[in-house]
Amino acid sequence: MKIILSTLIIFLFLSYGCTNSNISKNDSVNNNSGQASLKFSGDRIPSNVFAITAFLTNQDADTLIRKVNVISDSSVLLNFIGVQKGKWHLKVIAQNKHDEVLYTGYGNLLIQPGKMTNVNIDLLPDNKTTGNVHIKVNWGKPKVNWIDYSNNPLFTTMKNPSHPNGVSTSKIIFDDGIYKMFYSCIYNAGKGAIWYAESKDGIMWHTTSDEPIFESDTRGTWDDYNVAPGVILKGKDGNYRMYYNGWSTQEGKWQIGLAISTDCINWHRYPYPVLKANDSNEFKIGVVSVLKINNLYYMYYGSNPRDDYNNMKINLALSDDGIHWEKYSGNPIIKPSFSWEGVGVTFPSVIYDNDHFIMIYSCSYRTKFGIAYSKDGKKWAKNSNYEFSNQMTSYKYTHINYPFLMKVGDEYRLYYTATTNGSAMQICLARASKL
Numbered sequence: 001m002k003i004i005l006s007t008l009i010i011f012l013f014l015s016y017g018c019t020n021s022n023i024s025k026n027d028s029v030n031n032n033s034g035q036a037s038l039k040f041s042g043d044r045i046p047s048n049v050f051a052i053t054a055f056l057t058n059q060d061a062d063t064l065i066r067k068v069n070v071i072s073d074s075s076v077l078l079n080f081i082g083v084q085k086g087k088w089h090l091k092v093i094a095q096n097k098h099d100e101v102l103y104t105g106y107g108n109l110l111i112q113p114g115k116m117t118n119v120n121i122d123l124l125p126d127n128k129t130t131g132n133v134h135i136k137v138n139w140g141k142p143k144v145n146w147i148d149y150s151n152n153p154l155f156t157t158m159k160n161p162s163h164p165n166g167v168s169t170s171k172i173i174f175d176d177g178i179y180k181m182f183y184s185c186i187y188n189a190g191k192g193a194i195w196y197a198e199s200k201d202g203i204m205w206h207t208t209s210d211e212p213i214f215e216s217d218t219r220g221t222w223d224d225y226n227v228a229p230g231v232i233l234k235g236k237d238g239n240y241r242m243y244y245n246g247w248s249t250q251e252g253k254w255q256i257g258l259a260i261s262t263d264c265i266n267w268h269r270y271p272y273p274v275l276k277a278n279d280s281n282e283f284k285i286g287v288v289s290v291l292k293i294n295n296l297y298y299m300y301y302g303s304n305p306r307d308d309y310n311n312m313k314i315n316l317a318l319s320d321d322g323i324h325w326e327k328y329s330g331n332p333i334i335k336p337s338f339s340w341e342g343v344g345v346t347f348p349s350v351i352y353d354n355d356h357f358i359m360i361y362s363c364s365y366r367t368k369f370g371i372a373y374s375k376d377g378k379k380w381a382k383n384s385n386y387e388f389s390n391q392m393t394s395y396k397y398t399h400i401n402y403p404f405l406m407k408v409g410d411e412y413r414l415y416y417t418a419t420t421n422g423s424a425m426q427i428c429l430a431r432a433s434k435l
Contacts, residue, residue, distance in 0.1 A: 153426035166425030230287035254284035302346030312344030
C-alpha cells in the first residue's frame with residue numbers, strides 16, 4: 001500500500017548578486033544559481049515523524065543537505081539557497097526521535113533560470129527500519145571425510161576355495177555377535193553364485209565352507225543363469241530373508257527374487273520373482289536395500305532399459321508384508337544430475353539412522369559414490385559436497401562399485417568392490433565418523 005507523507009512543492013528561482021554572511025560555501029550565490037524551497041503540510045505529517053531531511057545531489061557539485069525538526073502540527077519548510085542550475089537528484093527521508101528512517105522519497109529536478117518547478121513526491125515506508133535478511137538454505141550436509149582402510153583389500157579371490165574370477169557385491173549383517181557376509185563369486189561367461197563368510201570384527205574374513213550357499217536354479221526358471229546377493233534381513237521369528245537378483249540369460253531380463261532360511265546356509269527360494277522387470281524402462285532391475293520402517297517395507301533398486309545398460313536410475317517399491325510389492329508412482333526417485341554421475345546412477349545402499357534415510361549410490365562411470373538424504377524415504381536430496389572416488393582409495397583403483405553402507409557403533413562403514421587395470425574384483429572398506 002502506498003503511504004503518502006506529503007505533497008512536496010519546490011519553488012525554484014534565480015537570485016542575482018544576493019549575499020549573506022551566514023551562508024556556507026555550498027550555498028554561495030552567483031549568477032548561475034537559484035533557490036529551492038520544500039514545504040510540507042503539518043496536518044499530513046504522521047505523528048511518529050520527528051525530523052525531515054532533504055538531500056540534493058549533482059555530479060558536478062557538492063551535495064546539499066537540509067534537516068528540520070517537526071513541531072506539533074506546524075508546517076515544515078526546507079530552503080536551499082544557491083542551487084546551481086542543472087539536473088539534480090532529490091532524496092527526502094522522515095525519521096523518528098531515534099533517528100530511524102521511517103519514510104523515504106526520491107525525485108529528479110531540472111533547475112532552469114527564471115522558472116518555478118512543482119514536484120510531487122510520495123514518501124513510502126522504508127524497509128530499512130526493520131532490515132532485510134536474505135537466507136540461502138543448503139539442504140546438503142558438510143563434506144564427509146572417508147578414510148580408506150590402509151590394509152585393503154579385505155577380501156580377494158584367494159579367500160575363496162573355488163578360485164573364481166572375482167569376488168564382489170558384499171552384503172553384511174551383524175548377528176549373534178558375528179559379522180556375516182554374503183558375496184558373489186564370478187566365473188566364466190558371467191556366471192555366478194552366492195557364498196558366505198564370517199568375521200569377528202568385520203575386517204578379517206574367512207569363508208566357512210567349500211560350497212556356495214545359493215546358486216542359480218537348474219530347472220529352466222527365471223533365475224537359472226546367475227544369482228547375486230541383494231539384501232539379507234533377519235525377522236523377529238528368527239528366520240532370514242534374502243532378496244536376490246537373478247536372470248536366465250545374460251541378455252535377458254534381470255529380476256528380483258526371495259529366499260528364506262533358518263541358518264543362513266540352507267535356503268528355500270520362492271518360485272517366482274517378487275519384483276518383475278518389464279520390456280521398456282525397467283528391463284534389468286537389481287535390489288540393493290530393503291528396510292522395514294514402522295511395519296512398511298522399502299525396497300531400493302536400480303534399473304536400466306533394454307540395450308542401454310549405462311542409463312541407470314534408482315527406484316523404490318513398497319510392501320506391507322515384504323512379499324507383495326508395488327512400485328512407487330514417483331519413480332525414479334534419483335536420476336543423474338551431476339557431471340561426475342555420467343548418464344546413470346544405481347546400486348543404492350540405504351540405512352535408517354537418526355530418523356533419516358541415508359543413501360550411498362554409484363554412477364555409470366564406476367569411479368565415484370554419491371550420498372543422498374531423505375526424511376520419508378521417497379523424496380531425496382543429494383549432498384553436492386560429498387563424494388568418495390577411486391582416487392581417494394589406498395591403491396587408486398581404476399573402478400569402484402557396489403557400495404554397501406552399514407553403521408557399527410558410532411562408525412559408518414562403506415564396503416565396496418574395486419578393480420585395478422582389469423584385475424580381479426575384490427572387496428574393500430572405507431570408514432567415516434559421521435554422514
